[in-house]
Amino acid sequence: MAIQTVLLVEDDTRLSEVVSSVLTLAGYHAVVISEHALIPRAMATSRPRCVIMDGELNASGHNLSWSDAAAIRRVDPKVPVLMMTADRAALAEAEARRSTRSRAAGFAGFIGKPFEVQTFLATLSRVLEAPVSAHPSVDDRVVIFPDIGRPRADPPDVHLFDTVVHELRQPLTVIRGQLQLGRRHVGRDPARVQTAIDVSIAQVDRMTRLLGDLLDSARLAANVLDLRIGPVDLATVVATAIASHEAGDAHRISFRWPHGPVVVIGDADRITQILDNLLSNAIKYSEPELPIEVTLTLQGVEVELRVADHGIGIPADELARVFTPFYRASTAVSIAGTGLGLHISRRLAERQGGRLWLEASSGAGSVFALALPIA
Numbered sequence: 001m002a003i004q005t006v007l008l009v010e011d012d013t014r015l016s017e018v019v020s021s022v023l024t025l026a027g028y029h030a031v032v033i034s035e036h037a038l039i040p041r042a043m044a045t046s047r048p049r050c051v052i053m054d055g056e057l058n059a060s061g062h063n064l065s066w067s068d069a070a071a072i073r074r075v076d077p078k079v080p081v082l083m084m085t086a087d088r089a090a091l092a093e094a095e096a097r098r099s100t101r102s103r104a105a106g107f108a109g110f111i112g113k114p115f116e117v118q119t120f121l122a123t124l125s126r127v128l129e130a131p132v133s134a135h136p137s138v139d140d141r142v143v144i145f146p147d148i149g150r151p152r153a154d155p156p157d158v159h160l161f162d163t164v165v166h167e168l169r170q171p172l173t174v175i176r177g178q179l180q181l182g183r184r185h186v187g188r189d190p191a192r193v194q195t196a197i198d199v200s201i202a203q204v205d206r207m208t209r210l211l212g213d214l215l216d217s218a219r220l221a222a223n224v225l226d227l228r229i230g231p232v233d234l235a236t237v238v239a240t241a242i243a244s245h246e247a248g249d250a251h252r253i254s255f256r257w258p259h260g261p262v263v264v265i266g267d268a269d270r271i272t273q274i275l276d277n278l279l280s281n282a283i284k285y286s287e288p289e290l291p292i293e294v295t296l297t298l299q300g301v302e303v304e305l306r307v308a309d310h311g312i313g314i315p316a317d318e319l320a321r322v323f324t325p326f327y328r329a330s331t332a333v334s335i336a337g338t339g340l341g342l343h344i345s346r347r348l349a350e351r352q353g354g355r356l357w358l359e360a361s362s363g364a365g366s367v368f369a370l371a372l373p374i375a
């Protein structure tokens with residue numbers, strides 16, 4: 001029998017790696033794309049037998065998935081679409097066959113995250129084996145995404161809570177999938193088991209970082225984060241932070257500052273936290289051989305620090321959102337991150353009487369600036 005192609009739409013690269021390994025092991029050909037915008041092209045070039053798409057937990061609910069599923073089903077009614085989601089409410093709705101818009105969008109089935117490999121494969125083969133007539137067809141009489149363009153009814157913290165749960169569930173899903181894959185290979189393929197363990201450890205680290213960031217963010221929001229404010233020699237703090245980010249002998253980060261100590265009023269540890277965030281972003285979002293320039297200048301009653309990189313930059317229409325919690329630029333989807341660092345850094349700068357802003361960003365790089373009061 002010909003190998004069947006399954007198109008997977010998933011923005012989390014670690015999760016898509018697990019799902020595509022599961023698909024490949026089960027004998028399918030997996031084609032993975034990270035963005036919903038790429039669906040039409042992938043449909044045309046890979047001609048999949050089935051599409052599995054992630055649920056989009058954004059400010060307007062699942063609109064992308066519902067409308068995209070309907071679009072696929074309208075264009076090619078023979079291709080069933082499965083939704084993979086961590087949204088318990090959506091799953092419960094679908095299981096109870098209460099979801100009008102899921103049926104209207106023509107979803108052939110749902111896969112919960114985290115998933116059991118066996119259940120996942122069983123759902124997929126059930127959908128692939130069912131006759132085309134068994135799948136719901138798109139119902140144009142139902143308004144599938146009534147929430148598009150409307151302000152969300154939920155207060156913002158409910159949305160934030162959803163996002164936090166989603167962000168914590170993603171690594172759990174990957175860990176579970178990797179452990180299941182590893183278990184299958186115990187005693188047979190030590191390298192595969194080792195990879196499963198390594199990926200799982202990296203995911204545990206990701207969750208730990210995320211929890212630390214969440215705690216800082218919540219403490220800052222509640223104004224209960226204690227700072228130890230005093231005179232700080234910024235030039236020394238910056239030089240130390242840079243040294244901790246330089247790998248080996250390669251000096252890619254340059255540093256220019258006025259002669260002598262530059263003393264500001266702030267909390268040395270929290271200034272280091274801001275610098276770590278700016279430097280790790282400059283490194284993460286640019287090619288390893290490109291330089292990063294850090295400068296300190298005195299401007300009236302403030303010291304201004306700039307971190308300039310020559311990396312991928314942030315699209316012009318997204319610039320206003322970089323300091324929003326959990327915001328990740330469309331250019332950053334394949335690079336690991338929580339979207340909390342800049343938000344926390346800006347709050348930390350403000351708590352120290354300073355400011356943090358994005359001075360410039362384009363395809364040629366970005367410049368972030370931090371101002372702190374001179375002692």
Ligand code: ADP
Binds near residue numbers: 311342366
């Ligand atoms: P993350 O953990 O995702 O890096 P941040 O809050 O530090 O979170 O940054 C938010 C988003 O801003 C990033 O996901 C990325 O899209 C974008 N960003 C931040 N710094 C840079 C940079 N130096 N170059 C390009 N994009 C950046």
